[in-house]
Amino acid sequence: MRFIRKHLEWFVFSAGLVLLALMSPENAGTSLCFFDWIGIDYCPGEGLGHSVSYTFRGNFESALQAHLAGPAAVFILSGRIIYIWKELYQESKLTTNKEQHG
Amino acid sequence: MANVIDHLPEIEGDEALYVGKLLSDLSDEQASKFASVYRSRRKDPQTVLITCILGFFLIAGVHRLLLNQIGMGILYIFTGGLCLIGTIVDLVNYKDMAFQYNRGVAKEIQSYV
Numbered sequence: 001m002r003f004i005r006k007h008l009e010w011f012v013f014s015a016g017l018v019l020l021a022l023m024s025p026e027n028a029g030t031s032l033c034f035f036d037w038i039g040i041d042y043c044p045g046e047g048l049g050h051s052v053s054y055t056f057r058g059n060f061e062s063a064l065q066a067h068l069a070g071p072a073a074v075f076i077l078s079g080r081i082i083y084i085w086k087e088l089y090q091e092s093k094l095t096t097n098k099e100q101h102g
Numbered sequence: 103m104a105n106v107i108d109h110l111p112e113i114e115g116d117e118a119l120y121v122g123k124l125l126s127d128l129s130d131e132q133a134s135k136f137a138s139v140y141r142s143r144r145k146d147p148q149t150v151l152i153t154c155i156l157g158f159f160l161i162a163g164v165h166r167l168l169l170n171q172i173g174m175g176i177l178y179i180f181t182g183g184l185c186l187i188g189t190i191v192d193l194v195n196y197k198d199m200a201f202q203y204n205r206g207v208a209k210e211i212q213s214y215v
Contacts, residue, residue: 005195012191016184034186045181069180076173087202 010084013077017052025053025062048073104133110141117201124212136215143207145169147200154196157182157189165192169203 035043051070054063063070106113106122113121121140125133145168153165163178183189192199 005198008195009191009199012187016187034190035182036185043182043185045183045185048181048185067181069177073177073181073184076177080171080174 006088010081014081017074017077020049020052021056023049023053025050025057025059025066104128104130109133109137112141113144115197115201117204120201120205121208124208128215132215136211139211139214140208143211144204145200147197150196150200151193154189154192157192158186162186162189165196165199169199 033043033045033049035041035045045067047066048070051063051067052074054060054066055071055074060071104125106118106125109125110118110121125136128136150165150168153168156162156164157178161179162181162183163175166172166178167175178184178188181188183192
């Protein structure tokens with residue numbers, strides 16, 4: 001449980017980004033939106049998935065049209081993922097040092 | 103040799119272990135100085151949890167702003183917590199997020215004391 005909690009955040013974010021990078025933005029069938037799954041029609045993140053998907057394909061104009069925050073989301077999320085990795089690396093270095101010194 | 107129970111009785115779990123290790127190198131006077139600064143700057147995991155739950159009803163991302171992650175906070179506000187998915191993830195690991203922030207605070211204060 002502890003292991004899952006520690007790695008959940010970066011795993012979910014990067015899985016989302018990879019999924020959206022692989023999915024075609026023209027595909028309207030699937031949705032990664034939780035509001036949609038529980039049956040609420042309105043979502044402030046409407047179009048974010050398409051926007052991120054367009055960003056990965058370099059089509060910034062369509063990306064901004066789908067959702068204004070799409071390109072920013074890619075950079076902010078990647079920054080956050082890298083930050084978490086850095087923290088985890090430093091933490092693992094600390095614990096291995098401790099083991100070596102007893 | 104200062105004890106974490108004497109100086110910061112309200113903290114628990116991983117945080118108490120971590121701060122206890124830092125305090126063990128300090129004198130009693132230094133430890134009480136550390137404790138008063140740390141107490142005013144640390145974020146309570148419960149506050150993080152409550153502001154995270156706000157994301158289901160009112161506005162998402164307040165907890166991220168609280169933990170000084172401005173970019174993520176603004177992204178959450180404009181996307182409804184990444185369509186609720188981000189909010190649910192944070193609901194699971196709010197304790198670790200608060201600890202991560204508090205660890206940074208403790209490290210910074212330790213360099214002053």
